[in-house]
Amino acid sequence: MTFITTWAKQGKKYRPLISELIKRDLKVKYRRSFLGYLWSLLNPLLMMTIMTLVFSTVFRFDIQNFPLYLICGQTLYSFFNESTNIAMYSITSNAPLIKKVYIPKFIFPISRVLSCFVTTSFSFLAIIIVMIFTKTPITIYFPLIIFPLLFLLLFASGIGMILSALAVYFQDITHLYSVLTLAWMYLTPIFYPVEAVPEFVKNIIYCNPLYHYIEMFRCFVLNGCMPDAQLWLWSVLSSSISLVLGVLIFNKLQKNFILHI
Amino acid sequence: MSEPIIKVENVSMRFNLAEEKTDTIKEYILKLIKGKLHFSEFWALKDISFTVNRGESVALIGRNGSGKSTLLKLIAGVMTASKGKITVGGEIAPLIELGAGFDLDLSGRENIYLNGAVMGFDHKYMDAHFEEILEFSELRDFIDVPVKNYSSGMIARLGFSIATITKPDILIVDEVLAVGDENFQKKCINKIHSLLENNTTLLFVSHNSDTVQEICNRAIWLDGGKLMIDADSKTACDAYRGI
Numbered sequence: 489m490t491f492i493t494t495w496a497k498q499g500k501k502y503r504p505l506i507s508e509l510i511k512r513d514l515k516v517k518y519r520r521s522f523l524g525y526l527w528s529l530l531n532p533l534l535m536m537t538i539m540t541l542v543f544s545t546v547f548r549f550d551i552q553n554f555p556l557y558l559i560c561g562q563t564l565y566s567f568f569n570e571s572t573n574i575a576m577y578s579i580t581s582n583a584p585l586i587k588k589v590y591i592p593k594f595i596f597p598i599s600r601v602l603s604c605f606v607t608t609s610f611s612f613l614a615i616i617i618v619m620i621f622t623k624t625p626i627t628i629y630f631p632l633i634i635f636p637l638l639f640l641l642l643f644a645s646g647i648g649m650i651l652s653a654l655a656v657y658f659q660d661i662t663h664l665y666s667v668l669t670l671a672w673m674y675l676t677p678i679f680y681p682v683e684a685v686p687e688f689v690k691n692i693i694y695c696n697p698l699y700h701y702i703e704m705f706r707c708f709v710l711n712g713c714m715p716d717a718q719l720w721l722w723s724v725l726s727s728s729i730s731l732v733l734g735v736l737i738f739n740k741l742q743k744n745f746i747l748h749i
Numbered sequence: 750m751s752e753p754i755i756k757v758e759n760v761s762m763r764f765n766l767a768e769e770k771t772d773t774i775k776e777y778i779l780k781l782i783k784g785k786l787h788f789s790e791f792w793a794l795k796d797i798s799f800t801v802n803r804g805e806s807v808a809l810i811g812r813n814g815s816g817k818s819t820l821l822k823l824i825a826g827v828m829t830a831s832k833g834k835i836t837v838g839g840e841i842a843p844l845i846e847l848g849a850g851f852d853l854d855l856s857g858r859e860n861i862y863l864n865g866a867v868m869g870f871d872h873k874y875m876d877a878h879f880e881e882i883l884e885f886s887e888l889r890d891f892i893d894v895p896v897k898n899y900s901s902g903m904i905a906r907l908g909f910s911i912a913t914i915t916k917p918d919i920l921i922v923d924e925v926l927a928v929g930d931e932n933f934q935k936k937c938i939n940k941i942h943s944l945l946e947n948n949t950t951l952l953f954v955s956h957n958s959d960t961v962q963e964i965c966n967r968a969i970w971l972d973g974g975k976l977m978i979d980a981d982s983k984t985a986c987d988a989y990r991g992i
Binding site: 509519 | 868
């Protein structure tokens with residue numbers, strides 16, 4: 489467990505690097521696009537509009553305040569999807585750096601997930617806009633959204649570290665993961681209510697950590713209520729398991745990165 | 750003054766060429782059938798030992814592929830040795846190959862901050878030394894141009910300027926000067942001398958024996974991964990050139 493203290497020390501020394509890498513990611517993401525950062529706000533709004541149109545005419549679910557229900561789930565899911573996907577390539581795409589200078593390698597997946605978190609936080613403005621439009625009251629529970637976001641961040645960091653380490657050894661994982669995320673999306677109640685699916689699918693959904701975070705998030709934003717203890721417990725458990733596994737696997741695999749990139 | 754800062758003890762480095770080049774299942778199975786998977790082992794370094802004291806300037810000389818860069822990468826902590834132990838007692842500014850630590854899509858300005866951060870220096874520190882870097886690298890007019898449009902000489906200028914501004918304990922310079930023009934090489938050599946006076950330790954790789962003898966008082970000759978000679982730079986250079 490000595491590597492934990494080493495990581496902590498390195499995290500402190502390399503904090504400037506983490507913030508530079510985050511800045512770089514943001515710059516590269518919106519380079520040459522005319523609207524730039526505005527896209528982080530526009531994108532979820534436009535997506536929500538289209539999906540609301542589709543699901544209020546073609547498939548109909550009995551959900552109150554569908555636009556807000558949708559944008560909550562969609563924002564959190566797309567953060568997870570995007571951050572783990574770019575974290576997956578973080579080691580391989582930073583090969584020139586890793587080959588020539590010593591940098592603690594966990595910085596790469598972590599900084600990618602964090603930079604994605606920064607862009608996602610712009611989309612919360614979109615959620616607030618939808619709340620105002622749908623006349624949803626902002627309750628005292630609203631500031632608590634920080635908790636599901638924190639759980640999601642830890643969960644995504646763990647998965648991101650595992651993927652980035654595996655991608656060094658098996659490039660195939662990148663293809664596999666895109667299929668997996670599609671399945672994962674359909675098994676996350678983003679645009680349908682969990683009550684609408686058959687019993688056995690429900691059981692799978694209950695094992696899906698993203699479902700718990702989204703459920704908790706919607707509780708604070710949409711319903712203005714306190715989630716039950718069980719939901720808290722599951723969320724704490726799944727996010728910490730993911731993080732611990734991520735750290736252990738990454739630490740084990742990182743020694744030979746240099747020989748494979 | 751004779752405090753050891755780099756200790757290299759019985760270091761060997763093995764590369765398994767076959768295993769590392771196997772990317773697809775097809776290749777893997779083919780190699781498995783042919784029994785080639787564990788064969789092409791390559792020892793880039795064989796049982797190397799030496800010590801460098803603080804303030805010393807040591808050159809590594811030898812032919813291409815003799816293990817110089819591998820040794821530097823081991824010392825810089827980029828790779829870990831297969832056998833043996835390396836102890837380093839200070840901050841390293843590695844200038845291994847061109848453009849180490851640069852993101853080619855970013856401008857020179859952005860790369861200064863990125864590269865500084867790679868060595869553990871924050872935005873404020875780099876801000877304070879920004880002028881100095883511009884001055885030394887003579888890249889003022891190109892600082893907002895993406896680095897991918899730089900010539901190799903310009904990249905070397907920028908890299909050297911950033912690495913030396915941080916006043917590292919150990920400076921590693923690997924062939925970087927070779928691409929700079931004469932004027933800039935002179936400037937770099939002066940800079941290296943002034944760093945050496947301030948107790949920086951230098952590890953230097955070059956194929957130019959004159960430069961080696963001008964900068965370094967000690968040289969290590971590597972050949973085929975083996976340490977041939979560890980002596981003062983003139984003796985080592987002469988031996989290397991077969992005189």
